[in-house]
Structures are given as structure tokens and as C-alpha cells.
Amino acid sequence: MSLAQIIETKLTQALAPTHLEVNNESHMHNVPPNSETHFKVIVVSEQFSGQRLLARHRAVNQALADELAGGVHALAMHTYTPEEWQAQGAAPDSPKCRGG
Numbered sequence: 001m002s003l004a005q006i007i008e009t010k011l012t013q014a015l016a017p018t019h020l021e022v023n024n025e026s027h028m029h030n031v032p033p034n035s036e037t038h039f040k041v042i043v044v045s046e047q048f049s050g051q052r053l054l055a056r057h058r059a060v061n062q063a064l065a066d067e068l069a070g071g072v073h074a075l076a077m078h079t080y081t082p083e084e085w086q087a088q089g090a091a092p093d094s095p096k097c098r099g100g
């Protein structure tokens with residue numbers, strides 16, 4: 001199972017998202033081909049209702065503690081309630097890598 005699939009499984013189990021995207025953005029960085037080190041996740045969950053951004057990010061960090069302690073070098077998190085996601089419709093684009 002790829003690291004992206006593991007991330008998807010763990011976030012699904014922990015947060016029961018209504019929408020989930022796990023994007024491997026390693027190719028945008030100065031890493032070997034086929035790396036799984038840089039990810040962007042978009043998580044839409046009812047569990048985020050009434051939570052501040054920090055609490056939402058802590059929930060994601062907790063679900064992915066093993067991956068963040070190991071192979072994941074960078075994780076961009078975009079966390080929304082279903083209402084916020086409906087109003088916004090998309091997460092911001094990731095910036096270009098400054099290191100290559």
C-alpha cells in the first residue's frame with residue numbers, strides 16, 4: 001500500500017470525511033522520482049464543526065502521527081466543515097517549491 005493510501009485510510013477512519021483528497025506533491029520538490037514525502041490533504045468533516053483551525057490540524061496530526069514521524073517531510077492541511085467547503089468549493093493551490 002502506498003503512503004498516500006495509508007494517509008487516506010487513516011484520515012477516513014479518524015475523521016469520517018464527506019470529502020477527502022490526498023495529493024502527493026513530492027514531484028514539485030527536489031526529491032528522487034516516485035517519492036512520497038510531500039502531501040497536501042483536503043479534509044471536509046462534520047467533526048470540524050465548532051472547532052478552530054488549530055484543533056482541526058491537531059486532529060489530522062494525531063491521525064497521521066506515525067507517518068509524520070517517519071517518511072512524510074511536509075503536509076499541507078486544508079480542513080473544512082461541509083458548509084465551509086460548499087461555500088469555498090476548492091482549496092488554494094500549493095506554492096511553487098523554493099528549493100528546486
